[in-house]
Amino acid sequence: MKLTMPHMGNCYIAAEALFNEMGHEVIVPPLSSKKTLDLGTKYSPETACLPLKLNVGNFLEAIEMGAEIIIMIGGRGPCRLGYYAAVEQEILRDLGIQIDFIILEHPRDNFHKLQKQLRILIAKKGIKGLINGLRLAWEKLGAIEELERTSHVVRPREIHQGETSELLKKLLLQLRMTNTIAEIRKIRRLGLSKMQSLAVNREIQPLKIGIVGEIYTILESFANLNLEERLGDLKVEVTRTVNLVDWIKEHLILSSIGLYSNKHLLEKAAGYLHSFVGGHGLESVARTVMLAEADYHGVIHILPFTCMPEIIVQGALLRVSSDYKIPVITLVVDEHTGEMGFQTRLEAFVELIARRLEAEKHAEKTSLSRC
Amino acid sequence: MRIGIPRALYYYRYFPFWQSFFEDLGCQVVVSDKTTRNTMDVGVSLTVDGLCLPVKVYVGHVSELIDKDIDYLFVPRIISTAKREYICPKFMGLPDIVKNSIKNCPPILAPVVDGRVSSLNIMKAYVKLGMRFAPLPQASFAYLKSVKKQHQYETAAREKNLNNPKNIVFDYLTIGILGHEYLINDDYINMGTMRWLKAANCRIVTMEELTESTINRHVGKLKLKRMFWTSGKRLLGAFHHFRGRVDGIISIAAFSCGTDSLTMDLVERYSCRYHVPHFQLSLDEHTGEAGVITRLEAFLELLIRRKKLEADHAAYG
């Protein structure tokens, strides 16, 4: 049984470890590329959102490599992601491809089905395989996200452009290759210190920009056209407000035992948004407020074209932006997004922030000299 | 108290209920006028690009209502109207969308309509709202009475269509229409499609004629994941009810509608599988009427040819 799953950023490293540990062979689809997107766009509904199109592309490429079962997550609404898997099944079926799907639904939605699927998955190595796999995957995920986070801090300060990204890539590969927890921890430790000891310019005071928005486009660097790297090269320190470790903690673990509450988010977003609206909509508003309060210089809001939750909150973000005097830019991505235009918009945004800061500093100076 | 209700979105579904509810509480209901070019333009100019046309038009209606001297604006926050189902997330954020796009917005009445767990919650929300204007017993009574009114209205609408003699006599083409009620019933948004079809003497059947149980029966037979959007469920159910009963199906969708992007795709796939002629109309603010009509004409032509062919087959086969 050769399993495959769609890409989302570097998560495949953790997912591969999990299923390997459970005794399955995993076919990791080639990293999302122009080819993936073209394939996906060709066979997906025209106005479906970008993640679905890339999913379909990933599947087709994996099937070509011999995948026999697709693992996909489900959902119970209201965001479209919850219905992706069903539509994807129909798309493949209409293409004449016969392939099984294992759709992992939220435990509170269909516990029996989940149990049944788990039983198929653990048939080889039993519960022990599952537990080991989960521990390994969790450890890897934690390491990946910490390394990525550090790279966001180091990249804008690096002296030799590209060094951070290269090191990160190397470390990720090492992480993918190991399968013991001790090794992972070692790579994490050594990797962090290596990254922190890259040659950096300590004089630089980078601009600080937070990224909010839809989780897939934030995490998948192909979908966001390497947003974080581009910003780093523009000497910007980025902070991702969405990451998978927290998402899993909140939305899978806490919410399945009924302990998750979004009260703190609703409090932050009060005045702009007063309800959960699916996906990360509420988070986007609350986090933008938090970023403003933490004196960030700007916020980037990224979403796939037609993404419902994020479009709902776009108007709210405009108001947060003017109330808190923090520049916010919304980047909408789809298969037509061109690299050049994207880069130009980013540069213009960064420049706008820099100029604003300059003006503020100037104003401060003059007011100081006056006293 | 003058309560403003925009003539858009779920006005086309729940207005009888809302009207009766507020009037029973002693309020006056003020509805905006029918959608015009101006409504659409204003709505488009006030909202962010990515929103779907119906929501933009809704905001346009709100802005027109403000000039009508209203005390409150009624924009319910509808999360779910049925157990374990959602409606489109845009309705969940509608009061916020309105507030964020309209300056000097009058106070909004936004009951949280959330029937995911039980319809009792919906009742609670409305009664709580009602208690702003009247004591508890009157509010509860108004709610119950309005529910009944809504029910009567729906039944009457269904029967009127079914018993319409013109509908029983078979004339020339029967066409099933799929799509949100606020697209089908708003002549301006749908570019006069419905008017045009009626003028072309087509017999039209819409989703509103189907009972909840008919829809559920059809959806239950599908080998498909449970559809968690109420509108999507109705769409799929209606499609399967229509096929075999109509000559062709026209679906009307909003271009950047999130739920339609998937459900309409499924409809298209099923149409191919079951060989049902299907025509999809995607509406946004740039849709031109002339183009729509030309394409409709071509579609009808196709249906006629197909029907003739079938008749010939029956005669000689």
Ligand code: SF4
């Ligand atoms: S269902 Fe579609 S058309 Fe209706 S409000 Fe939602 S996105 Fe817009």
